[in-house]
Amino acid sequence: MTERLYEIDSHISEFDAQIISVTKTEDGYITVLDRTAFFPEGGGQASDTGAINGVSVDYVFMDNNVIYHCTKEPLEKGKAKCILDFDRRFAFMQNHSGEHIVSGIVNEKYGFDNVGFHLGEDFVTLDFNGVLSRAQLDEIEYEANKRVWQNVKFKAWYPSKEELQKLPYRSKKEIDGDIRIVQIENTDMCACCAPHVKEAGEIGIIKLLDFEALRGGIRIFMKCGEFALKDYRNKYENALKISATLAAKQNSIADVVLQLEKKYEDEKHKVSALNKRITDNIVKGFNTELDGVIEENFEIKELQMLADGLHKTYGGIKSAFSKCDGGYNFAICGDVESLDEFFKYLKTKLNIRGGGRNGMVQGCVFADMSEISKYFKF
Numbered sequence: 361m362t363e364r365l366y367e368i369d370s371h372i373s374e375f376d377a378q379i380i381s382v383t384k385t386e387d388g389y390i391t392v393l394d395r396t397a398f399f400p401e402g403g404g405q406a407s408d409t410g411a412i413n414g415v416s417v418d419y420v421f422m423d424n425n426v427i428y429h430c431t432k433e434p435l436e437k438g439k440a441k442c443i444l445d446f447d448r449r450f451a452f453m454q455n456h457s458g459e460h461i462v463s464g465i466v467n468e469k470y471g472f473d474n475v476g477f478h479l480g481e482d483f484v485t486l487d488f489n490g491v492l493s494r495a496q497l498d499e500i501e502y503e504a505n506k507r508v509w510q511n512v513k514f515k516a517w518y519p520s521k522e523e524l525q526k527l528p529y530r531s532k533k534e535i536d537g538d539i540r541i542v543q544i545e546n547t548d549m550c551a552c553c554a555p556h557v558k559e560a561g562e563i564g565i566i567k568l569l570d571f572e573a574l575r576g577g578i579r580i581f582m583k584c585g586e587f588a589l590k591d592y593r594n595k596y597e598n599a600l601k602i603s604a605t606l607a608a609k610q611n612s613i614a615d616v617v618l619q620l621e622k623k624y625e626d627e628k629h630k631v632s633a634l635n636k637r638i639t640d641n642i643v644k645g646f647n648t649e650l651d652g653v654i655e656e657n658f659e660i661k662e663l664q665m666l667a668d669g670l671h672k673t674y675g676g677i678k679s680a681f682s683k684c685d686g687g688y689n690f691a692i693c694g695d696v697e698s699l700d701e702f703f704k705y706l707k708t709k710l711n712i713r714g715g716g717r718n719g720m721v722q723g724c725v726f727a728d729m730s731e732i733s734k735y736f737k738f
């Protein structure tokens with residue numbers, strides 16, 4: 361059994377130990393120490409990383425109470441100087457501890473259980489077996505942050521069987537072996553194996569972000585501490601760029617964007633009315649000896665309108681083309697049978713992506729005009 365220093369003190373970032381064994385595996389080596397502050401993956405929290413005698417530790421896991429440190433390079437038996445990537449671990453502890461506070465408040469206020477927890481490199485999710493509204497989440501978030509401001513204390517210990525029976529603790533699942541209890545002053549009591557902060561002030565901030573429905577319950581996306589600060593910085597940078605571009609105050613960019621969107625919709629309607637007039641004029645002035653027209657900067661929708669207008673006015677198979685990346689966008693209209701046959705033939709001759717039905721086909725042809733003109737009179 362490896363002595364777990366992270367259970368004695370969650371703030372150990374450097375420690376000395378003895379290397380007991382080193383075993384070669386398929387993709388590196390696994391090393392066992394007599395004692396370790398490296399937390400092995402567990403309880404939804406990723407394993408610690410760091411270095412032993414200067415050799416990188418990429419992953420740590422526990423099996424049968426023995427903790428294994430995975431490295432690419434071999435280590436030798438004897439004395440070990442160990443350093444954790446403590447900034448990473450501390451950010452994990454901030455988020456993990458924030459999760460306990462939120463879960464404790466949700467459980468106390470609404471009676472829902474935390475039924476899932478994921479703590480990854482840059483996002484955290486927690487799942488509850490009941491539905492919560494945005495307004496309720498806002499209240500929970502405020503209450504959770506109040507516990508941070510009150511700097512409530514964390515305590516972890518292994519109670520005796522008798523003591524454990526009397527404790528009102530939350531537990532995600534049946535746990536084999538000794539149960540470790542993590543208690544947060546006036547907030548929560550939960551069975552958990554991972555390291556946490558010592559007092560809530562270390563968490564900094566608890567921010568609930570998005571949420572989504574999940575099997576009759578809810579999944580909440582959350583960021584605490586350093587994760588939340590990075591998120592705030594990122595959002596601030598974005599708001600800053602948008603506000604500079606729109607020449608709008610940061611706190612009113614959403615309103616300005618909504619106004620712009622409305623303006624854009626109005627402009628789109630105007631453009632579409634103009635296009636209709638242009639199309640009508642092209643149809644009116646069409647030289648009936650030709651099979652179609654080539655226009656500049658026409659979208660597929662406009663080409664469809666044009667080909668349709670030409671076919672309806674003059675009959676026969678009529679087409680409209682407009683240059684695009686690597687070729688020409690097109691729309692062709694005609695009577696169903698003759699168009700189907702013509703388009704089938706065209707596909708054997710030209711590199712075409714597209715199709716259609718009911719007397720209209722559209723898409724893109726990857727060829728230059730000299731090639732396309734072999735099949736159309738323009």
Ligand SMILES: [Zn+2]
Pocket residue numbers: 403456460542552553554556
């Ligand atoms: Zn925990």
